[in-house]
Amino acid sequence: MGYICCMNYFELFEMPVTLEIDPGKLAKKYFELQKKYHPDFYTQASEYEQEEALEISSQLNKALKVFKDRDETIKYVLQLKGLLEEEEKYQLPPDFLLEMMELNEELSDESAARIASIEKELYSEVGSIIENYNDERIREQELQKLKAYYYKKKYLKRILDRLAG
Secondary structure, three states: OOOHHHOOHHHHOOOOOOOOOOHHHHHHHHHHHHHHHOHHHHOOOOHHHHHHHHHHHHHHHHHHHHHOOHHHHHHHHHHHOOOOOOOOOOOOOHHHHHHHHHHHHOOOOOHHHHHHHHHHHHHHHHHHHHHOOOOOOOOHHHHHHHHHHHHHHHHHHHHHHHHHO
16 A cells, blocks of 8 residues: 555546546545445554555545535645645735625625626636646646636635525
């Protein structure tokens, strides 16, 4: 086993880096890998192999959680590319922030529909990048667009959470 703990999630799941993950294939691969590395199958193995199986099983669960959520997958890919840091203070465009401030102040029943409309508009700017993502051919400019999209969506989610709360 030895080398698995240092793999990224895509390598662990033996799939190319992508932003569009087929849920059926993901589930199938997850169960296949969980069966192979589940700690219960290593009760007779050495302590090292038991610890490693536990680590791999834990990594599989974390990867699955990331891959089930497109925004988390985008975040993960941007982190792999060194373009996103955990507590980064990302500067959103002033016009977007102004629109969000207005939306935040007038939270109402129509706000959810407005947010959905904004999300759709944001997606239209990066949809083709997400749907046709190719790790070898992706350009810095496209990655920066994805990063802006990720942070804008994160902002919208906070407003939606407030609306629901």
